[in-house]
Each structure stands twice: as C-alpha cells, then as structure tokens.
Amino acid sequence: MAQLDKRTLDLFADWTPPRVAVGGEVVRAHPDVDARVSLAVAQTLRDCGRPRDEVAAAMAAYLGRPVPVATLNNYASAGQEGHCISLARAVALVAATHDPRPLADELAPLGWAVVETRHLHAVRASLARQRAAELTRLARQEEALWRTVS
Incomplete structure (x- = not known):
C-alpha cells in the first residue's frame, strides 16, 4: 500500500468551487414561454440569496408602485x-437581483444577448x-472589377 506524502501541502483542502448560476438549459427546454419565464423568475429568486419580501420591496422601489410578495410568488x-411577469416587473426583478437571466x-434563442x-x-x-473588414473586402472586389474594365 502506498504511503501518503505528509510533506506536501494540500492546496485544495479549504477550497470550495465558486457558485455558478447554471440551469438555463432546463428553463430553455420548456416549450411554453410563460412556463419558461416563471422558471427563470423562480431560479433568479432562489439564486439571489435574498428573501422574497426584500426582492419585492426593491422591485417596488424601482417601479414606484407596490409589488406584493404573493404576486412575486x-x-x-x-x-x-x-400570472406571467410583465416586462416592467421583469426589468425591476433584474434591477433588484442583478441577475439578467x-x-x-428568452432573448438567447432569438439570437440576442444581454x-x-x-x-x-x-x-x-x-x-x-x-x-x-467587410468594407475592405468590398473595396478590393470593386477595384478588381474596375481594373478589368479599364
């Protein structure tokens, strides 16, 4: 049986991997837009690390009108x-959580990114x-055509 080297420090002894927000695959896989948006909202609320009443209060402050926690739920x-979130409230959610998901x-499948x-x-x-680069290529093509007709 091999003996462990007691002289070498374990560089990863106290290391924990960083928390990375994944899960967009699950959200994007759902066929219904309203359900995908609800899943994204739920994921954002779960990952933000703040109680929902705080998030609702921050959204209300952003919007200038109440956002009940029950509505957020x-x-x-x-x-x-x-009960699909409106665009204005989705923007307020992003402002409150700093999470653009x-x-x-919803924009990613359309070819757009935040x-x-x-x-x-x-x-x-x-x-x-x-x-x-495209203009340079076009200019070279036009110059080549010009030389052939001159």
Whole structure:
C-alpha cells in the first residue's frame, strides 16, 4: 500500500468551487414561454440569496408602485396560469437581483444577448472591425472589377 506524502501541502483542502448560476438549459427546454419565464423568475429568486419580501420591496422601489410578495410568488410558479411577469416587473426583478437571466434566457434563442454595459465598447469595437473588414473586402472586389474594365 502506498504511503501518503505528509510533506506536501494540500492546496485544495479549504477550497470550495465558486457558485455558478447554471440551469438555463432546463428553463430553455420548456416549450411554453410563460412556463419558461416563471422558471427563470423562480431560479433568479432562489439564486439571489435574498428573501422574497426584500426582492419585492426593491422591485417596488424601482417601479414606484407596490409589488406584493404573493404576486412575486405567482410569477415564480409555472403552475399559476395567467400570472406571467410583465416586462416592467421583469426589468425591476433584474434591477433588484442583478441577475439578467429572466430576460437573457428568452432573448438567447432569438439570437440576442444581454451584455453588461462595461462590455458594450468591446462589442462595438468588434462589430466595427467586422464592418471594416467587410468594407475592405468590398473595396478590393470593386477595384478588381474596375481594373478589368479599364
């Protein structure tokens, strides 16, 4: 039987993996939009680490009108027919929890993404480089055509 090396420190002894919000696959897999939104709301509320009454209060502060906890609970329940969160309240939920998944999960299949503002300039720079490359390619094509007719 091999003996353990007692001189080497265990670098991972006190390490715990970071909490990563996954689960979008489950949400996106549901065929009903209202149910997907409810699942995303429930997941966001579960992962934010705050009691629902605090989240409801933060949403109310954002909106300037009351958001009852019972209504928030209904939004998070896929079984509550006719209780789908409005866009305004979904935005307030994102503002209260700092979690864009309720919006992002529905936009992703449409080819759109929710990006933090701090990354927006990088996205725009990439788009500008792509546009510049396309214009350079187009200019070369036009020059080649011009040379053939001159």
